Amino acid sequence: MLETAGPGAGRRPKTADERESTLNYLVRRFGDRVLKLAYYHVRDRYLAEDICQEVFCRVYRHLDRFRGDSSYYTWIYRITMNLCRDYKASAYFRRMLPARMEEEVIAAAETRMFEIAEGGEVFSKVMDLPLKLRTVIALYYFEEMKTAEIAQVLGISEENVRKRLCRGRELLRKKLSQEER
Known part of the structure; x- marks a missing residue:
């Protein structure tokens, strides 16, 4: 299920309008999947949302570097995996982990709803x-x-x-x- 269709497929977006159009398409097409993937890794919805936002910021910044060797789908998932790994290795994540454990009780209902869905x-x-x-x-x-x-x-x-x-x-x-x- 590799994804290459969409605005600018097969070529690099050159103008600001093309870049914006491509980014909008990619966010609509893959945003939910990126959020889920980040959640699978960090197990915190808010952190997953932060990672998702950073993924698409990086995608926008590096659209001109996308060579088309893989699909947009694969490229974006790779960025997501790298960000999740980097985030979990960060001092911030390790420092926040004990505080987050206390918050888990509060977030349990929300997480449960996500799991049910x-x-x-x-x-x-x-x-x-x-x-x-x-x-x-x-x-x-x-x-x-x-x-x-x-x-x-x-x-x-x-x-x-x-x-x-x-x-x-x-x-x-x-x-x-x-x-x-």
């Missing part, structure tokens, strides 16, 4: 998986990406994607079967 219990169990497995499962099942696309976005081999999918499914089965007891 995404499939309830299964989504909740996916969010409990380790990050590497959670990301692959989310991209494969929730974003309906193919293993080749996931490999390209994450910068890993297709074989590694398949292994993570297998491990993730196995852990999900265990978590769901434990809950049934």
Whole structure:
């Protein structure tokens, strides 16, 4: 499901109007997906929104550097993954983590609503998986990406994607079967 259509597809936007038109298209087309991907990583809606906004700021700044080697979809997801990784490695994130844990009780209702919208219990169990497995499962099942696309976005081999999918499914089965007891 690679995406290359839209304003300026196949060429770099040259004028300010073309850049703005392309950005508007990309935000409409991928904004929700970027927000979900960021949420899968940081597990905080407000942080995910900040990351999403920064992703599209970077997309706008670097539209002239987009070579078209991949689709817009893959390029934007790669930017999102890099920002999530950088954010989680930042001193700010590590410093804010204990304070955020206290806020989790307050945010639980909102998070629960997000989970219900995404499939309830299964989504909740996916969010409990380790990050590497959670990301692959989310991209494969929730974003309906193919293993080749996931490999390209994450910068890993297709074989590694398949292994993570297998491990993730196995852990999900265990978590769901434990809950049934």
